[in-house]
Amino acid sequence: MAASPHTAVVGLAWGDEGKGKIVDLLCADFDVVVRYNGGANAGHTVCIGAQKFALHLLPVGVLREEVTAVIGPGVVIDATSLLKELDELAERGIDVGKRLRISTRAHLVMPYHKIEDRLREGGDAERIGTTTRGIGPCYADKMVRSTALRMVDLLELPRIEGRVRSLVDAKRTQLGARIGGEEAVLNFGEIWGDLRIAAERLGPLIGDTSAYLLDAADAGKRVFFEGANGMMLDVDHGTYPYVTSSSTGPQGIAAGAGVPPRFVGRTIGVTKAYTTRVGEGPFPTELHDETGERIREAGHEYGTTTGRPRRCGWLDAFALRAMVRLGGVDEIAVAHLDTLSGFKRVGMCTQYRLAGRPLNSLPASAAEMSRVDTVVEMLPGWSEDLRGCADRGRLPANARSFLTRLEEVARVPVTIVSVGPDRDQTIIGG
Ligand code: GDP
Ligand code: IMO
Ligand code: MG
Numbered sequence: 001m002a003a004s005p006h007t008a009v010v011g012l013a014w015g016d017e018g019k020g021k022i023v024d025l026l027c028a029d030f031d032v033v034v035r036y037n038g039g040a041n042a043g044h045t046v047c048i049g050a051q052k053f054a055l056h057l058l059p060v061g062v063l064r065e066e067v068t069a070v071i072g073p074g075v076v077i078d079a080t081s082l083l084k085e086l087d088e089l090a091e092r093g094i095d096v097g098k099r100l101r102i103s104t105r106a107h108l109v110m111p112y113h114k115i116e117d118r119l120r121e122g123g124d125a126e127r128i129g130t131t132t133r134g135i136g137p138c139y140a141d142k143m144v145r146s147t148a149l150r151m152v153d154l155l156e157l158p159r160i161e162g163r164v165r166s167l168v169d170a171k172r173t174q175l176g177a178r179i180g181g182e183e184a185v186l187n188f189g190e191i192w193g194d195l196r197i198a199a200e201r202l203g204p205l206i207g208d209t210s211a212y213l214l215d216a217a218d219a220g221k222r223v224f225f226e227g228a229n230g231m232m233l234d235v236d237h238g239t240y241p242y243v244t245s246s247s248t249g250p251q252g253i254a255a256g257a258g259v260p261p262r263f264v265g266r267t268i269g270v271t272k273a274y275t276t277r278v279g280e281g282p283f284p285t286e287l288h289d290e291t292g293e294r295i296r297e298a299g300h301e302y303g304t305t306t307g308r309p310r311r312c313g314w315l316d317a318f319a320l321r322a323m324v325r326l327g328g329v330d331e332i333a334v335a336h337l338d339t340l341s342g343f344k345r346v347g348m349c350t351q352y353r354l355a356g357r358p359l360n361s362l363p364a365s366a367a368e369m370s371r372v373d374t375v376v377e378m379l380p381g382w383s384e385d386l387r388g389c390a391d392r393g394r395l396p397a398n399a400r401s402f403l404t405r406l407e408e409v410a411r412v413p414v415t416i417v418s419v420g421p422d423r424d425q426t427i428i429g430g
Helices: 019-029 079-091 111-120 135-144 157-186 188-205 209-218 251-258 290-298 317-327 366-371 397-410
Strands: 007-011 032-035 044-048 051-055 068-071 100-103 223-226 266-272 274-277 311-316 331-335 345-354 373-380 414-418 426-428
Touching: 007 019, 019 044, 019 223, 019 266, 019 331, 019 414, 019 426, 032 209, 068 209, 079 188, 100 188, 100 209, 111 135, 111 157, 157 188, 209 223, 209 251, 266 274, 266 317, 290 311, 311 317, 317 345, 317 397, 331 397, 345 397, 373 397, 397 414
Parallel strands: 007 223, 007 266, 032 068, 032 223, 068 100, 266 331, 311 345, 331 414
Antiparallel strands: 044 051, 274 311, 345 373, 414 426
């Protein structure tokens, strides 16, 4: 049997690894691009010449005219936010039109999910530091089932009016006094009005995307999967409870896109040349000093979705190796190698230790994860500006050694190196 041409890009850390840029670059050779997890918590940036795009619910592939974009069943959709994204693209001359297909089975993020998310995050000790896009509460309702709404419901609006009314009432009661000034947002009339607009505009795009993908594959089309968030944020395998609420890695593709487990033939894991994290939770290689500050400024490490400053640290290649194994990742794309130019020495964590003993996997307990000691190798740095470099062989010797060391620790090849935010600032090939 010929190898599957279908390819996936996933983040190997806590999100914002630079997936958007890599997807944009690679999906030129594909017919369909699919989002299979998460929602508008994602922020995928693409720079094309002077133009910069930040996409949240739409897969980045939609920027290419010849590509069909799919939002799969595993995604949670804030319809108003999706419409805004479509309108913003239209204003910039990108007409997504019929090139978008949305799964009937994807769930709807409702206004009360966002309120619930904000209230939960409201300052007590159990803060996760979410994006407050309603992601967790929506996935929670998906699992409860009787309290959930799906895209297919938009196709049968008259039938669900009573149901939506009682859901809104129930949520108002449930959120109770805590809701305070946000009560106005839980107005049935307004919510219903927005659903009607969503049904009218998105209705023609809603269908069975799983059947669409399988038919496309049978017809010889190539499918690309765009992971959102990052594997260290995976609800099962990440730094729980400081994670997002979906299956972010390759594990999530079959369920979240509605394709067979062996559909994908090539999986590319994306990492920065250092590690970042937004929100709360353990981050063993975090630098609380001026080096961390320097990385943040050099890499413009401020969130695409929320604008929050990202926490920065040396590359956690130990955690990365664990994610490569878990996801069966075939190769690595390294972004932001340019950002490390000018550091005398650059660090790479190759091992965790706990109570003096080396670990061979990641602790399940966030408390334990916060206590690990990291073995950080300090490698010689480089000072050259890498942004014009088009060939791995022409990188400074120390930058090449950094990549080689990463390959040794990760035990898979680095096949893409990104040396700037632009499409053409990329070195392809190991
Ligand atoms: P994503 O969520 O994984 O798609 O990543 P984000 O888009 O949230 O964050 C990555 C940021 O880094 C964006 O602002 C990109 O434009 C930028 N970026 C991506 N690759 C590179 C790179 O190689 N060098 C530099 N300097 N910036 C990059
Ligand atoms: P992209 O696709 C970075 C983080 C949040 C928070 C935790 C839970 O751009 O890489 P949520 O709102 O999902 O319930 O928040 O997960 N998080 C991300 N961090 N990039 C993302 O997406 C993220 N998506 C969620 O900051 O810590
Ligand atoms: Mg992002």
